[in-house]
Amino acid sequence: MFAGAQLSLYPMTDTFVDVILSSLDALDPWRDRLRIETDDISTLVVGPPEVLFPALRDLYASAASKGHHVVLRATLSRGCPGEPDDPICQTSALANPFEPLASRQQAALDALKSAPDTGQIADAQFSLYVMGAGDHMAEITGCIDFLRSSGTFDRSKNFCTRLTGDAGPVFATLQEAFCRFGPPNGHVTIDLTVSANSPSKR
Amino acid sequence: MFAGAQLSLYPMTDTFVDVILSSLDALDPWRDRLRIETDDISTLVVGPPEVLFPALRDLYASAASKGHHVVLRATLSRGCPGEPDDPICQTSALANPFEPLASRQQAALDALKSAPDTGQIADAQFSLYVMGAGDHMAEITGCIDFLRSSGTFDRSKNFCTRLTGDAGPVFATLQEAFCRFGPPNGHVTIDLTVSANSPSKR
Numbered sequence: 001m002f003a004g005a006q007l008s009l010y011p012m013t014d015t016f017v018d019v020i021l022s023s024l025d026a027l028d029p030w031r032d033r034l035r036i037e038t039d040d041i042s043t044l045v046v047g048p049p050e051v052l053f054p055a056l057r058d059l060y061a062s063a064a065s066k067g068h069h070v071v072l073r074a075t076l077s078r079g080c081p082g083e084p085d086d087p088i089c090q091t092s093a094l095a096n097p098f099e100p101l102a103s104r105q106q107a108a109l110d111a112l113k114s115a116p117d118t119g120q121i122a123d124a125q126f127s128l129y130v131m132g133a134g135d136h137m138a139e140i141t142g143c144i145d146f147l148r149s150s151g152t153f154d155r156s157k158n159f160c161t162r163l164t165g166d167a168g169p170v171f172a173t174l175q176e177a178f179c180r181f182g183p184p185n186g187h188v189t190i191d192l193t194v195s196a197n198s199p200s201k202r
Numbered sequence: 203m204f205a206g207a208q209l210s211l212y213p214m215t216d217t218f219v220d221v222i223l224s225s226l227d228a229l230d231p232w233r234d235r236l237r238i239e240t241d242d243i244s245t246l247v248v249g250p251p252e253v254l255f256p257a258l259r260d261l262y263a264s265a266a267s268k269g270h271h272v273v274l275r276a277t278l279s280r281g282c283p284g285e286p287d288d289p290i291c292q293t294s295a296l297a298n299p300f301e302p303l304a305s306r307q308q309a310a311l312d313a314l315k316s317a318p319d320t321g322q323i324a325d326a327q328f329s330l331y332v333m334g335a336g337d338h339m340a341e342i343t344g345c346i347d348f349l350r351s352s353g354t355f356d357r358s359k360n361f362c363t364r365l366t367g368d369a370g371p372v373f374a375t376l377q378e379a380f381c382r383f384g385p386p387n388g389h390v391t392i393d394l395t396v397s398a399n400s401p402s403k404r
Contacts, residue, residue: 006327006361008395010212010273017401040402041327041395044360071212073275075329075393077361081339125208125243127277129331129391136333136389137283158246159208159279159391187338189331189361191277191393193210193243199219200242 001091002083004035004046007056007074009063019066026062030055035088042075048091049078049179057171061118064167064196076178076190081132095180101142108146108176115172122167123201124152124194127160128177131187143181147173160191170194203293204285206237206248209258209276211265221268228264232257237290244277250293251280251381259373263320266369266398278380278392283334297382303344310348310378317374324369325403326354326396329362330379333389345383349375362393372396 011019027036034047034055045052060072077083078094095104128143130136147153147161150173154162163170174192182188213221229238236249236257247254262274279285280296297306330345332338349355349363352375356364365372376394384390 002360004360006359008273010214012212012214012216012218014214014216016214016271039359040400041325041364041397046360069218071210073395075361077329080361082343083360123243127279127391127393129333131331131333131338141284157208157241158204158206158248158285159277159282162243189329189393191329191391193275195243198242 001078001089002046002080002086003049003052003078003089003091004044005052005056005074005076006042006044007072008042009059010071010073011063012069019063019068019070023059023063026058027055030058033088046086046088048089048093049175050091050093052076053171053175057118057167060122060171060194060196061120061167064120067197069197069199072194074192076192078178079185079187081187093179097183097186104180105142105146108180109149111176112150112169112172115169118167120167120196122165122170122194122196123198124163124170124174124192125157125160126174126190126192128181129189129191130182132183132185139181139183143177147177203280203291204282204288205251205254205280205291205293206246207254207258207276207278208244208246209274210244211261212273212275213265214271221265221270221272224268225261225265228260229257232260235290248288248290250291250295251377252293252295254278255373255377259320259369262324262396262398263322263369266322269399271399271401274396276394278394280380281387281389283389295381299385299388306382307344307348310382311351313378314352314371314374317371320369322369322398324367324372324396324398325400326365326372326376326394327359327362328376328392328394330383331391331393332384334385334387341383341385345379349379
């Protein structure tokens with residue numbers, strides 16, 4: 001299995017370099033379980049979902065706490081047939097896809113109960129893509145049903161779904177969406193945008 | 203058919219609102235062929251690919267010309283089974299998917315010859331997702347073969363491909379990738395990031 005994300009932080013301020021660099025400390029508790037490589041467009045973070053999502057949450061919360069309008073963007077992927085297996089991605093977080101959809105939805109809701117709060121609001125928008133054999137729309141609509149019950153569901157938009165709430169439950173909900181839906185050995189991706197302190201909301 | 207994008211501009215400057223608002227004029231020549239709706243996270247643009255991609259190109263080039271580090275992000279989609287047909291999306295730009303891959307690759311390369319230059323460099327990174335019946339990895343690798351010959355190919359990264367060059371051929375290449383690959387009646391999406399004036403490149 002190979003899993004990870006290409007992620008970027010976009011602070012809408014002249015001091016964007018300082019905001020980015022000072023937020024990266026939030027990744028420190030997770031670094032020994034991740035492989036990280038940066039270029040001028042994005043940072044590759046390779047690792048299992050149960051590390052990736054808390055790491056993204058902490059990075060986002062740290063960046064948001066500076067008070068500027070800042071956006072975290074990530075392209076997340078698991079199970080891409082074009083990527084090699086990597087031991088660092090070994091995970092126990094993926095649902096057995098042969099388990100019925102209703103049971104996976106309930107397990108996802110149960111997992112949210114232990115999500116900690118961060119004190120930072122996250123306005124998130126994302127698309128879940130499920131590829132390969134199987135009924136990809138059944139998995140996507142099954143995931144959307146879970147999202148509607150998750151407590152952070154805001155609304156559906158064309159091409160994506162909005163979540164809002166404390167970054168803790170929001171990123172936990174994203175993790176459940178990523179881990180519990182998709183066909184056996186599926187290639188599952190998420191196109192994610194999380195916005196903090198937007199002046200359009202004031 | 204339903205096609206469109208959720209797009210956002212992220213100018214890394216205190217004057218980000220001014221940069222965004224002053225760049226939107228670049229959409230004016232395209233507005234009568236698009237449906238546009240904005241909220242605090244993104245702007246929905248609905249319309250056919252042959253209008254969408256030039257409109258995104260002009261928006262990007264206008265924003266980049268202000269000189270700040272700015273990123274354009276878009277979630278593009280066509281043929282999503284969950285979206286209704288919309289007459290504004292009527293298009294003649296999609297390849298016949300029964301046409302052999304080699305022929306579609308050549309048609310894509312031919313189409314690039316007429317791409318105009320904009321004078322703005324675009325560093326782009328994107329993922330193409332092909333869903334539904336059919337061999338999605340054959341279509342994706344067929345698209346990547348086209349990209350390698352496109353003249354704007356930079357390199358492959360985990361989960362995505364980088365293009366670089368003038369925004370004219372870069373957005374034309376993205377349009378060809380979006381239109382000519384994917385199974386019959388396929389659901390095809392692109393997760394796109396285009397970066398201008400990054401200090402990390404200096």
